[in-house]
Amino acid sequence: MLYYWEKDVSVRKISLPRPSPPGGAGHRRRYAANLQLVEDKQLMKWQSQLAQAQAELAQVGPMRPGCLSQQYKDRAAKTGSYWQLSYTHKRRSHTKYVRPDELPQIKPQLANFKRFRELVDRCVELSLQIAERQTALRRTTPPPQTH
Numbered sequence: 001m002l003y004y005w006e007k008d009v010s011v012r013k014i015s016l017p018r019p020s021p022p023g024g025a026g027h028r029r030r031y032a033a034n035l036q037l038v039e040d041k042q043l044m045k046w047q048s049q050l051a052q053a054q055a056e057l058a059q060v061g062p063m064r065p066g067c068l069s070q071q072y073k074d075r076a077a078k079t080g081s082y083w084q085l086s087y088t089h090k091r092r093s094h095t096k097y098v099r100p101d102e103l104p105q106i107k108p109q110l111a112n113f114k115r116f117r118e119l120v121d122r123c124v125e126l127s128l129q130i131a132e133r134q135t136a137l138r139r140t141t142p143p144p145q146t147h
Helices: 025-034 041-059 100-140
Strands: 002-005 035-038 067-074 079-089 092-098
Touching: 041 100, 067 100, 079 100, 092 100
Parallel strands: none
Antiparallel strands: 002 035, 067 079, 079 092
């Protein structure tokens, strides 16, 4: 079960038993009225997927951005081949020459960066879906009754 505060956008899991609120018995009614129970399976599914993507992000190893391509000094005859790494960082384009013996180290780093970007995009997508769903649920939930 998920709970959220009316005035707060974030979702918090609260384990039972809940601590008694400060202010005595009269405050408990207001406390309980401000706390809304949300059981939304789609929201919980997205939150689970977000947690999984974040855990996968923590497992990504060394990375570097860019594309690796094989170039030739003489394109027509395809002679004099060399490897080139191209990437953009802080709005600046960079090109580096790569030795053939460095390829086994660079290729996994490029793959890790590609996976990193996919996971970040997935986290952003899920976070937006969660935020939109929470807003929709908050709008459809009737306001608490004050006594």
